[in-house]
Amino acid sequence: MRIQYIAIAGSVALxxxxxxxxxxxxxxxxxxxxxxxxxxxxIFFSFWRDGLDHISQLIGIAYPPAALxxxxxxxxxxIMIEFSVIISKQSNxxxxxxxxxxxxxxxxEKLKSADKAGS
Amino acid sequence: xxxxxxxxxxxxxxxxxxxxxxxxxxYPQYDLLVINDGSSDNTGELAHSxxxxxVIDLPFNIGIGGCVQTGFKYAEQNAYDIALQFDGDxxxxxHEIEKIIDPIIKEEADCVIGSRFIQNTETYxxxxxxxxxxxxxxxxxxxYIGQKIADQTSGFRAxxxxxxNFLSEHYPGEYPEPEVIVLLGKNNFRIKELFTQMRERxxxxxxxxxxxxxxxxxxxxxxxxxxxxxxxxxxxxxS
Numbered sequence: 001m002r003i004q005y006i007a008i009a010g011s012v013a014l015x016x017x018x019x020x021x022x023x024x025x026x027x028x029x030x031x032x033x034x035x036x037x038x039x040x041x042x043i044f045f046s047f048w049r050d051g052l053d054h055i056s057q058l059i060g061i062a063y064p065p066a067a068l069x070x071x072x073x074x075x076x077x078x079i080m081i082e083f084s085v086i087i088s089k090q091s092n093x094x095x096x097x098x099x100x101x102x103x104x105x106x107x108x109e110k111l112k113s114a115d116k117a118g119s
Numbered sequence: 120x121x122x123x124x125x126x127x128x129x130x131x132x133x134x135x136x137x138x139x140x141x142x143x144x145x146y147p148q149y150d151l152l153v154i155n156d157g158s159s160d161n162t163g164e165l166a167h168s169x170x171x172x173x174v175i176d177l178p179f180n181i182g183i184g185g186c187v188q189t190g191f192k193y194a195e196q197n198a199y200d201i202a203l204q205f206d207g208d209x210x211x212x213x214h215e216i217e218k219i220i221d222p223i224i225k226e227e228a229d230c231v232i233g234s235r236f237i238q239n240t241e242t243y244x245x246x247x248x249x250x251x252x253x254x255x256x257x258x259x260x261x262x263y264i265g266q267k268i269a270d271q272t273s274g275f276r277a278x279x280x281x282x283x284n285f286l287s288e289h290y291p292g293e294y295p296e297p298e299v300i301v302l303l304g305k306n307n308f309r310i311k312e313l314f315t316q317m318r319e320r321x322x323x324x325x326x327x328x329x330x331x332x333x334x335x336x337x338x339x340x341x342x343x344x345x346x347x348x349x350x351x352x353x354x355x356x357x358s
Contacts, residue, residue, distance in 0.1 A: 105175070
């Protein structure tokens with residue numbers, strides 16, 4: 001039974017920690033959905049101990065803790081893919097900004113020299 | 120016809136002044152734009168010092184694709200009719216510029232590629248190892264767009280306004296040359312390839328070292344294939 005208390009405490013703490021981060025604006029809501037979702041899944045299974053056995057039986061996993069690892073791995077994968085998408089999006093933004101800054105610097109230079117010539 | 124010569128330059132301090140001066144002397148009617156891709160040497164200062172070219176200093180290095188794309192953005196914003204890519208490393212020959220711009224002026228093509236391989240050339244001879252890569256790229260490119268382009272990786276190209284506006288939005292990032300061919304071909308731009316002499320590099324380092332060859336080919340094939348799939352959605356978006 002002791003492990004169940006630890007599991008409940010751990011997964012609830014994880015959930016609250018994520019809420020805390022969002023509240024402090026250290027984690028943006030748009031990136032927090034998957035974290036909240038998977039920590040809710042962990043809370044769910046730490047309360048409902050037989051759940052893992054049922055699910056293992058259902059999908060044919062002989063050793064129930066393996067189902068736990070499967071869920072964990074899936075969570076890590078999905079969240080990492082989300083990260084890759086976010087990184088790609090941001091490197092696109094950075095590239096665009098880099099290009100704009102470069103072009104703007106040239107435009108400013110041109111304005112300055114036109115100004116000098118005019119005055 | 121308002122024409123812009125885009126010169127991407129990354130650590131080309133050895134060549135850049137010569138390239139700018141020679142281009143300016145040969146074609147005073149064309150505007151020159153050097154894009155200094157965050158060089159760690161003084162390429163940017165040297166280019167500025169000539170006062171013969173506009174110089175864009177990118178705040179940091181973004182690679183050849185993003186660098187050339189900056190040129191297209193500038194060309195679009197300043198309403199150029201023709202943009203020509205001319206590499207800053209001295210490989211491309213100045214007297215060949217007119218030849219590849221000509222079909223654009225005559226409206227025979229939207230994009231003209233200066234090719235090393237249509238005729239035998241005495242100035243550029245790749246070894247067998249490189250030829251293998253070249254054949255692979257040719258094959259897949261033909262598969263995707265149904266047009267034979269011999270020199271997939273040539274950066275010596277001229278584009279008309281339609282291409283400028285398209286590429287300023289869609290120019291690929293890494294190893295862009297073969298991917299651009301697929302993008303343009305799939306989107307019904309008319310591509311023409313003309314033979315041009317090219318030199319061995321005068322200075323600087325080749326962008327693809329030999330040991331990276333297989334890696335380069337795989338990366339390029341991946342991006343070409345993605346461009347081929349993606350092009351349909353680009354077309355749909357436009358209409």
